[in-house]
Amino acid sequence: MTDENLARQAAEGSPDAFWELYRRHRTAVFNLTLRILRDAGLAEDAAHESFLAAYEHIGRYDEHRGKFMSWLLAIAHHECCRVRRRRRWLVFMGGGDEEGAADMAVSGAVAPQRGLGADESVDLERALARLPEKFRSPILLTKLHGLSVAECGAVLGISATNVKQRVFRGFQLLRLLYGSVEPRAAGRRAASGPAGGFDR
Amino acid sequence: MKCREMQAAVGAVLSASAGDAERSRVETHLAGCTRCQDAYAELLRLGELVPRLGAGEVPRGFDQRFAAVFAARRAASRAAARSPWVDTVARVVRPGVAAVVVAVGSMAVLCVLVPEQPVGPGAPDLGRLGATLLAGFVLAAMVQGVRQAVDVRILVSLRGRPEGGLE
Numbered sequence: 001m002t003d004e005n006l007a008r009q010a011a012e013g014s015p016d017a018f019w020e021l022y023r024r025h026r027t028a029v030f031n032l033t034l035r036i037l038r039d040a041g042l043a044e045d046a047a048h049e050s051f052l053a054a055y056e057h058i059g060r061y062d063e064h065r066g067k068f069m070s071w072l073l074a075i076a077h078h079e080c081c082r083v084r085r086r087r088r089w090l091v092f093m094g095g096g097d098e099e100g101a102a103d104m105a106v107s108g109a110v111a112p113q114r115g116l117g118a119d120e121s122v123d124l125e126r127a128l129a130r131l132p133e134k135f136r137s138p139i140l141l142t143k144l145h146g147l148s149v150a151e152c153g154a155v156l157g158i159s160a161t162n163v164k165q166r167v168f169r170g171f172q173l174l175r176l177l178y179g180s181v182e183p184r185a186a187g188r189r190a191a192s193g194p195a196g197g198f199d200r
Numbered sequence: 201m202k203c204r205e206m207q208a209a210v211g212a213v214l215s216a217s218a219g220d221a222e223r224s225r226v227e228t229h230l231a232g233c234t235r236c237q238d239a240y241a242e243l244l245r246l247g248e249l250v251p252r253l254g255a256g257e258v259p260r261g262f263d264q265r266f267a268a269v270f271a272a273r274r275a276a277s278r279a280a281a282r283s284p285w286v287d288t289v290a291r292v293v294r295p296g297v298a299a300v301v302v303a304v305g306s307m308a309v310l311c312v313l314v315p316e317q318p319v320g321p322g323a324p325d326l327g328r329l330g331a332t333l334l335a336g337f338v339l340a341a342m343v344q345g346v347r348q349a350v351d352v353r354i355l356v357s358l359r360g361r362p363e364g365g366l367e
Contacts, residue, residue: 022266030258044259048266052273124249142215143250149217161208168211171243178246197239198210200203 003068011059018058022051025069028145029076035140036080038129046083050076066151073145074155077137084133127177135170138163168198203229203236210240214247292345299341303334 003024009017029050034043053075054061061071128136141152142163149163156163209226212218218226230237307330 026258026262026266027256030262031256034256040259044262044265047258047262048269051266052270055270056277120249121253124253128250128253138215139250142217143247144253149212149215152215164208164211164215164217166211167215168207168243171211171214171246172239174246174250175239175242197236197243198203198206200235 004063007058007061007063007068010055011061018055021054021068021072025072026051028069029072032073032076032140032145033080035128035144036077036133036137037083042083042087046079047076050079053079066154069145070147070151070155073141073147077141077155124178127174130177131170131173135166135173138166139170139174142167172198203233206236210243214243292342295341295345296338299337300334303330303337307334 001020003021006017006021010021026047030043030047033046033050034040037043037046050072054072061068065071128139131139137156138152141147141155142149147155149160149167153160153163158166206226206229209218209222212222213226226240230240310330
């Protein structure tokens with residue numbers, strides 16, 4: 001049964017349909033919140049809040065406007081933005097550390113790699129974590145969650161062209177960051193040289 | 201065409217959403233620009249690496265904690281979605297009770313401050329004055345409560361009740 005059918009049933013009052021949607025998407029939602037917030041505890045809370053919001057507002061989901069997954073990830077992204085705003089405010093008030101010592105590769109929440117060396121995977125996660133949020137989210141949504149640029153634009157509230165630009169700039173930056181992770185990538189950095197291209 | 205103008209098209213290729221036209225524009229540009237060729241090769245390689253980052257499993261106890269939060273939120277939602285008549289009665293009675301408490305308290309203060317009442321034909325009857333004030337308070341509070349309740353019921357009928365999810 002498709003997500004959209006389940007969402008319709010859930011909106012009509014079937015708790016089983018909602019739990020099936022939860023089971024299908026909890027990992028994707030948690031991975032998105034984890035990679036945006038870079039803190040396992042905050043990511044779990046944000047994922048939970050996202051599902052609660054989806055549960056409360058599932059009647060508003062319109063399958064003609066996009067996939068259920070996009071709608072759910074939009075909620076999760078919105079929740080992450082809220083958490084980040086609150087965290088920034090706490091930092092401003094002197095009550096915490098914005099990064100939260102939140103290197104998920106170190107905190108044990110590192111994702112298992114598929115065809116990547118362990119070092120390569122950790123370095124790539126670190127480089128991704130250092131990307132500014134406006135570039136990281138489009139890359140995550142399109143490359144890891146498989147959304148189209150139009151769906152990604154709908155999630156982030158920007159145009160498809162803007163998504164393409166951000167994906168490009170994000171990868172340009174990622175190229176620099178990935179090449180500068182010390183010390184394992186020293187060889188990679190030497191091989192790649194300074195980032196350039198598409199800039200004249 | 202300038203290298204910079206290729207950025208969105210390369211972004212489309214990287215996000216696997218480029219159409220034939222965008223792809224051919226990029227290829228045409230790359231055919232005549234060695235500087236961009238190197239950068240493009242590296243970007244493509246990174247673009248292939250990122251999806252290989254696996255999905256981290258949810259932490260242990262994630263589902264149980266969500267079930268607990270979910271149950272708590274549902275209980276709160278049920279409490280909020282109780283019968284509208286209970287709310288209406290509460291809205292009318294609660295201000296009345298509050299007004300009685302305030303009026304009785306005021307009377308008690310008045311009695312303490314003015315222990316000896318002047319007696320005589322021209323003297324004010326503090327008992328009657330107090331009773332009138334009390335009745336006025338209660339009436340005003342209850343009218344306010346009724347007005348609030350009517351407003352809320354009109355709003356609810358216009359907007360529909362707040363969504364109760366899967367209740």
